[in-house]
Each structure stands twice: as C-alpha cells, then as structure tokens.
Amino acid sequence: MRRDQHPDWCARGHRCGLGEHRAQPITLDAPGLGRVVLTRVRTEDGRESAEVRLTVALATTEPAARRQLMALTNDLDTVLSRAVYASQPPTRRAA
Numbered sequence: 001m002r003r004d005q006h007p008d009w010c011a012r013g014h015r016c017g018l019g020e021h022r023a024q025p026i027t028l029d030a031p032g033l034g035r036v037v038l039t040r041v042r043t044e045d046g047r048e049s050a051e052v053r054l055t056v057a058l059a060t061t062e063p064a065a066r067r068q069l070m071a072l073t074n075d076l077d078t079v080l081s082r083a084v085y086a087s088q089p090p091t092r093r094a095a
Contacts, residue, residue: 009040019044033057050083 006012011024023040034056042048056072058065 007042010042 006016007021009023010016010021016022021042025037025039028036028038034054036055037053039051039053040048041051054076056068058068
C-alpha cells in the first residue's frame with residue numbers, strides 16, 4: 001500500500017494527519033463509572049497500534065482511590081501482557 005493511500009479501516013478526514021492513519025474511535029461508556037476509547041493507528045513507517053484512553057471515576061477517600069489505582073495498574077499490566085501474548089505466533093506442541 002502506498003503511503004498516500006488510506007487502509008480500509010481508516011476514518012479519513014481530520015483524523016488522519018502528520019503521517020498517521022486513524023480509525024473511527026470505539027467508545028465504551030459506563031455512566032458514572034468510566035469510559036474507554038479505543039483507536040486503531042498506523043504510523044508513517046507502517047507500524048500499527050491500538051491507542052487506548054481510559055477514564056475511571058475514583059473514590060472520594062484517599063485510601064480507596066489509592067486501592068483503585070493499584071488495582072487498575074495490575075489490571076492494565078495483565079491487559080498489556082495478554083495483548084503481547086496474542087500477537088505471538090502459536091507454539092508447536094511436541095508430539
């Protein structure tokens with residue numbers, strides 16, 4: 001694909017620019033709790049990634065908010081590990 005061509009999933013228009021192609025964002029909204037916005041991106045060098053923006057409502061007390069942040073950090077580590085693992089080719093099992 002030439003650099004000036006848009007991939008099928010590209011949203012085109014103002015979303016593309018500075019050498020990037022960006023898909024229409026997918027938004028998952030849980031009113032009062034949080035929001036996730038996921039966007040597929042291809043950079044000028046052809047590298048693709050998923051841009052994930054997460055907003056989470058924190059508790060009003062500091063200890064509870066810190067517990068939420070620690071849980072979120074652990075969960076995001078799991079998500080990142082699963083995404084990396086999914087990108088690896090399947091391993092062959094010994095017979």
